[in-house]
Amino acid sequence: MSLLYQIALTKVSGVGPVAGRHLLAHFGDAKAIFTAPQKDLKSIPGLTSKAVMGILGADTLKTAEKELQFIEKHGIQILFWGTDSYPKRLAECTDAPLLLYYRGNADLNAPRMVSIVGTRNATAYGKSICANFIKELKSYNVTIISGLAYGIDSSAHQGALDHDIPTIGVLGHGLDRIYPAANREMAARMLGYGGLLTEFPSGTKPDRQNFPMRNRIIAGLADVTVVVEAAAKGGALITAELANSYSRDVCAFPGNLHQEFSAGCNYLIKTHRAHLITDTKDLQYLMNWEPADTPKQQTQLQLPISLGESQQRVYNIIHTAGRQLAIDELARELQWSQSKLAITLLELEMNGLVAALPGKVYRAT
Secondary structure, X not given: OHXXXXXXXXXXXXXXHHHHHHHHHHXXXXXXXXXXXXXXXXXXXXXXXXXXXXXXXXXXXXXXXXXXXXXXXXXXXXXXXXXXXXXXXXXXXXXXXXXXXXXXXXXOOOOOEEEEEOOOOOOXXXXXXXXXXXXXXXXXXXXXXXXXXXXXXXHHHHHHHHOOOOEEEEOOOOOOOOOOHHHHHHHHXXXXXXXXXXXXXXXXXXXXXXXXXXXXXXXXXXXXXXXXXXXXXXXXXXXXXXXXXXXXXXXXXXXXXXXXXXHHHHHHHHOOOOEEOOOHHHHHHHHOOOOOOOOOOOOOOXXXXXXXXXXXXXXXXXXXXXXXXXXXXXXXXXXXXXXXHXXXXXXXXXXXXXXXXXXXXXXXX
């Protein structure tokens, strides 16, 4: 029964991700929101009269019931914000959708998630880079995310399928259709070794305004976003900008200075919005990833210098995590102010024990 109210909350006009989280924090769960007295709803700061009427009106629950029937018929999973099933990386983003519709078997919390994006008008150069890059990623045990669009997106998904790499397509419409229609066969294969994910309910058309919203999910699901080929304007650059705002790594392949569909990648690199990469080894170095089949040596960690108590504590957390950590993530773990933490991180960086990456992200060297 809770699914009905979770779906219904996303149907209320004027209740987006931020307002929805405020309501959930106040009332405890979605059902409690819809059974709350009108006076309690009106007392919530920022909740409009239209939203209150949407919560109290019977039409919202009726619409949600139809959606629930659709998802049950087609075996669709509901991933609701704040529950264990919701993707953990995406949950860290302030504008993450309240609810996701998912079909597939890929782990949305897999250890290594890579988003690959680019122009719909991919050139032979871009397609070749994408194909080789994905082939090399096979040994790193990654999951590949993209948007199932023409061009680089399609190349990314196809390359993943060709090399038995799980791949997830994030859609700008409901799960009752596939757009573009030319990718239907590919999408069907992805359901067997990957998945399809969207925040949009059935009946939602692939309208232009949906795709920038879709892009924040592509950026938020991944550890790193890789831009293969992109024009000076377009969805790929929006996705890169979103990934940067989430303190996630962004990489871009450089291109011909006179090629229209390399201008976006070159701009990202020139303005330090993306790391320049030319192959998988560059990504490996940036992310501190080893191939999945590399044997791990169990050795005692020996530091060349003596650390103070605060430095040792911070270093232990970063080293033990085995991945990059954002400064706000570290601050929450330590329950320190970011100003105090920044000083300790600088000391560790000067001693060569941690590396500072764009977006105030750190990893052990």
